[in-house]
Amino acid sequence: MNIDPDTTHDPIKTKKFKDILSQPNVDLAGYLPCNSARRVTALAQKRKEYSDSVAASYSRGTAGLDQALWHQIHIDIPRTNPGVPLYQYEATQLCLERILYQWAIRHPASGYVQGINDLVTPIFEVFLSAYIDDNPEEYDVSQLDPTVLSVIEADSFWCLSKLLDGIQDNYTFAQPGIQRQVATLKDLVSRIDARLANHLQQEGIQFIQFAFRWMNCLLMREMPLRSTVRMWDTYLAEGSSEGFSEFHVYVCAAFLVKWSDQLQAQDFQGIMIFLQQLPTQGWNEKDVELLLSEAYMWKTLFHNAPSHLK
Secondary structure, three states: OOOOHHHOOOHHHHHHHHHHHOOOEOOEOOOEOOEHHHHHHHHHHHHHHHHHHHHHHOOOHHHHOOHHHHHHHHHHHHHOOOOOHHHHOHHHHHHHHHHHHHHHHHOOOOOOOOOHHHHHHHHHHHHHHOOOOOOHHHOOHHHOOHHHHHHHHHHHHHHHHHHHHOOHHHOOOOOHHHHHHHHHHHHHHHHHOHHHHHHHHHOOOOHHHHHHHHHHOOOOOOOOHHHHHHHHHHHHHHOHHHHHHHHHHHHHHHHHHHOHHHHHOOOHHHHHHHHHOOOOOOOOHHHHHHHHHHHHHHHHHHOOOHHHHO
16 A cells, blocks of 8 residues: 555654665564565465465365364354445455454464454454555445455555464463463553552452453454454554553553542442443544553553552
């Protein structure tokens, strides 16, 4: 996608970003080689490997797939971002279905787990936006050249794989990664906002009751998709595995504390209902940036001094 720095909201940042990308060696979050001379070849190889894998899996159509696995993915896909037209089009759903199936058969230790279907959507949307001028959330990808769509699908698969490599213990048996994150979140909140932590405890609220989804779906069900894309941009800047595993917990702490006054005014039922229907649909980029700034502040205070959480 060609970006004109003079027509963007922040031309200085855009120009700096383009200057960085033009350097011979750039770290692209582990998805592509740092050396620019090797990227074209690497991309072609990755896309072909994915295409060949899909062709082998679907050589006998869906009848030749692992039926239990395929069925679970197949019923979850229509539930993914139900309010966004892009994900209700059949062509998009077929792409996501193939991506998730390929990932699951390559990772038998975890296989497909509900929630992973949400994680692929911001990646797919960002890659799609590179090929169209329209709003990607309303775009029917069946209008694309099939070759372009296959590129978007393959790139989305590899980036999803890279993301999940850093948090795979969130999806293995008993999901130990999520258990650790929830425990850390509870400790953080008790230090940041003791009154809120005490109120939740007095009302019988267990952090796992609401924070499991925050970790499993990376807050995707708590805020608009556009906000998730902005948030993940910072996670990637933090380092893929660190951003999505460690920094995300601080984001969740800042997110919970943001609603402290409202939560402290409610009982068990009111708290649970509020946390299931958070008023974030109108959030814009500044709301997310404020949240990220607060999270970074808490990380600076606590991350390298774990004894402060005891």
